[in-house]
Amino acid sequence: MQERKSRFTSLSGFDTNRVYSHHDLKDWLPEEELGAPGEFPYTRGVYPTMYRGRLWTMRQFAGFGSAEDTNRRFKYLLQHGQTGLSVAFDMPTLMGIDADDPRAHGEIGHCGVAISSLDDMERLFDGIPLDQVTTSMTINGPAAVIFAMYLAVAEKRGIGLERLDGTLQNDILKEYIAQKEWLFPPDPSLRLITDTITYCAEHVPKWHPVSISGYHIREAGSTAVQELAFTLYDGLTYVETTVKAGLPVDRFAPQLSFFFNAHNDFFEEIAKFRAARRLWAREMTRRYRPSDPRSAQLRCHAQTAGCSLTAQQPMNNVVRTTIQALAAVMGGTQSLHTNSMDETLALPTEEAVKLALRTQQIIAQESEVTNTADPLGGSYYVETLTNRLEEAALDYFRRLDEMGGMVRAIERGFPQREILDAAQRYLREVERKERIIVGFNEYVEPEARQIPILRIGLEVENEQVARLSDLRKSRDSFRMVGAVEALQEAASCGENVMPYLIEAVKAKATLGEICLALKEVLGIYRDPVVL
């Protein structure tokens, strides 16, 4: 029988055979490569019972408009069965810029919530019990400042910091690599991350101070291999920096978490999650010899691939998201966000978000895939893919080592160029119809179906600017200036900045003011132009 194509390849470009068998797994010892779920090297999952014990956390990323708007969306999601919060900040906040900065004009509240001060943070979490929910905050450049605001809100409400649970993305390396939202140069940025890790180890032990993220690397166009390799190498860089700063590995490594993309190639994605766990366990053990087994366990959040969604025939996105979410679950994720069908057009509407959440609930409650740990373990194909992904990632590790580590590689534009080349290869494949995207380059319909989209009015910006102006007038400016100067002093002499940041936000210094003060001490960065 003639085959449909001369060559079958995975989304990352691996040649795929007609069938896989024991011949593909020669010298492959399951006790070494797999172990049991909850046992080294954790290929089959980090917990012995996996979803039989506890389902993954259903965590929908949300944020738009004002703090009140987002607070309402949070309460809506919690009412509909969501089990954790995840804050999306707007572009000015992500860049450490206040709402009344001219560069922020037109961007307030558009792709997340606008937070410029402690007052905004208080309104964002109004009526939400911080000691009973887990909160994830997607912020990187100014992560330490936003975290200080969150801690200050808890303190004000009399909640002990040791009771707070959640995640700060705080992964600056992938910003230089892919998402491009940084404030300071790489080396001082790494120091701020070490400060948050150290502060958490001492004061906020349940918190996850860094979520080492491949998601954005993949969205920028990388392959699954690049996502895996660059993300884990970023993670090893944070561990190395923190260990060098004097914190023993077991004091912080168990609190590191990861964040991966769940893309279209079902089996390759499952293999990616499995390879990530095995690779992390092996590298952490080899490099740092931790005594706490949790230091070598990779726990992760996953989000379905935004870049796989199409503006054309948006309802099709529900189906894509379902397949991707299923891959993340079969891959053993601890937490999941499913994208909404309208996200190539604007931020999602309430209805679209609910459907995305229902998708997870259907997988969790109806498909019965949760009944057993690592259901594809032992599959000739999935094990072969897992091996290949691990080997290919190790190959990147060697190249990065040779370049002198990730920061040096970033300065040379290496990961940036690798990703751009992969994005271009993919685009060509789609344009040549070597890859079919339903409704986009095949089964195309002339008229786009209109779906309702969420609009952010300019009144959000006006309100936010007015609030900030009130804050600047009403605060004790002597106290504020004193706190900011103390922060600069701490930053320049290498003290941990976290306590000073908390004081500064409590003195009502704004996000923009704090970030500007830190830039004076830590410097700014322009990336190499990679084309």
Add this chain to the structure above:
Amino acid sequence: MAVASQPLRILIGKVGLDGHDRGVKLIARALRDAGMEVIYTGLHQTPEQIVNTAIQEDVDAIGLSILSGAHRTLFRRVLELLKEQDAEDIALFGGGIIPDEDVPTLTAAGVKALFRPGAPMEEIVTFVKGLKPQG
């Protein structure tokens, strides 16, 4: 000497705060591969920087990418500045996450074309080539 044999000069840039540069870089590569002279500004440009660079570099057109939802403000600002600087001969086009209903208002304001997610690269290249009549 035919003036038309001069390659098109195109400024490709990211205006505003968002850092999503996958699309814009692929477009810059495609235009370059099609024989145009591409000046890529890098990230986080203000409308003022974009227009100043465009004038200094004597470009035929500006292509801007915006994925943060700030397109309504930013495209208008660039058009205003081009007008102020008497540089309305520089064509402005763009792309990004731009809802359907914003397209007519922006094109009426003077944006020559807006390419949304999924626009074929060939269409963009053909459009840009058509900005300068070949003689």
